[in-house]
Amino acid sequence: MKRVAVVGASLAGVRAAQELRAQGYDGGIVLIGDEPHLPYDRPPLSKGFLAGTASRESLDLLDTGDLASLALDFRLGVRATALEPADRRVRLSDGTSVHADGVVIATGGRARTLPGFEGAFVLRTLDDALxxxxxxxxxxxxxxxxxxxxxxxxxxxCRSLGLDVVVLEALTAPLAPVLGPSLAAVCARLHLDHGTDLRCGVQVVGCSPAGVSLASGAVVSADVVVTGVGMTPSTEWLAGSGLKVGNGVHTDDGLVTSLPQVVAVGDVARYGGRRHEHWTNASEQAPVAVANLLAGHTAQTYTPSGYVWSDQYSGTLQLAGHPRPDDTLSFVDGDPSSSSFVATFSRDGVTTGVFALNNAKLFTRLRRQALRRPEFQPAVQG
Structure with missing residues (x-):
């Protein structure tokens, strides 16, 4: 394998490039990114960078030493437009192409938009945040x-900047399908305790200079409208490639597609019938995907940890595992009204997840204990 094309220059793509070198690959690596920027980290975009307390340089995923040691051939500001497996070629939007013996698909996705919200902001990229x-x-x-x-x-x-904020949510409580009613109520409390006007169970139909129009006919006054309704995987460029796509790039449990010389990582990878849109997942997949790419077959399988965190107001929320909202919830330390607590999810006597608010130490210990047990791992979904 003389050259590998990594399509996607965010976290998953960078980790794949780093892992290629770590596993002894000394051939060429072409890193293709549709943004003109060098690879950067996304989580601060909604936090410190948006608030103006984190610099652009603090977002960089690669420092000067990394750039030298990885010896990457950057193709930035161009999109991949086609994958031609028979010719081992990736075609680009500027009319050029890259010949590659192996391909890592790390294209992630774009912010999902809503009809009638053409004037609204989204937050997925550095330019969005700016x-x-x-x-x-x-x-x-x-x-x-x-x-x-x-x-x-x-x-x-926005509240830390002293701005008036209203949050409009279609669900009866924030994140209820993931966390269940008790923990969803905790998330709602964080909004309310910090002066955010949280309105749940509302349907939006569009926005205008006056604000957001609701299905009820009411208009919520706003000068700035932001939609945060998920992302759409970037797979259109794979049409005609022979790869199976549909809500992501379909892979086996080793992140290998139907073509052994093509693997997928990050938000775009769909394995076991699911995609996992989390920072940790994008980072942890790279060693397995790269090992299988270099082996030419699925020699290793990937098991997601299900770890995700979120900094909201005065709270750091942490979740690990694969709980369902109807699993049994038990509070190990503190209770839902506390400013700091740890809870576990269980099903049929088996721990399925750990959740914490402002208690990283106990969360980490319980997470490690649970992850040692094979029954904690998720069942494959079809």
Whole structure:
């Protein structure tokens, strides 16, 4: 294998490039990214960077030493437009192409948009964050559609800037399908305790200079509207490649596609019938995917840890595992009304997840104990 093309220059792509070198690969690595920026970290975009307390340089995933040791051939500011496996070629939007013996698909996705919200901001890229940050001037009222992790973090940052914030959520409580009613109520409390106007169970239909229009006919006044309603995997460029796509790039449990010389990592990878849109997942997949790419077959399998964290207001939320909202919830330390607690999920007597608010030490210990047990691992979903 003389050259590997890594398509996608964010965390998953960078980790794949680093892992190629760590596993002894000394051939060429072409890192293709549709943004003009060198690879950067996304979590601070909704937090410190949006607030203006984190610099652009602090986002960099690679320092000068990394750039020298990895010896990457960067192709930035161009999109991959086609994968031609028979010719071992990736075609690019500038009319050029890259010949590669192996391909790592790490294209992630783009922020999902809503019809009728053409004037709204989204937050997925550095340029998105720069545009939104410029709009958050003193005195503006911000409406955020969606109370998931991104929506909650943007709301928290806006409140730290002294702005009036309303969060509009279709669910009866934030993150209820993931955390269940008790912990969803904790997330709601964080909003309310910090002066955010949280409105759940509402349906939005569009936005205008006046604000956000609801299905009820009411208009929520806002100067700045942000939608945080998930992402869409970037797979269109794979049409005609022979790879199976649909809500991501389908792989086996080793992150290998139907073509052994092509693997997928990060938000775009769909294995076991699921995608996992988390920072930790994008980072942890690289060693397995790269090992299988270099082996030419699935020699290792990947098991997701299910770890995700979110900084919201005065709280750091941490979740590990693969719980269902109807699993039994038990509080190991503290209770839902506490500013710090740890809880576990269980099903049929088996721990399925650990959740903490502002208690990283106990969370980490319980997470490690649970992850040692094979029954903690998720069942494959079809």
């Amino acid at each position: 545009a939104l940050r410029a709009a958050l001037v003193p005195g503006v009222r911000v409406a955020i559609v969606g109370a998931g992790f991104i929506g909650a973090e943007v709301a928290s940052t």
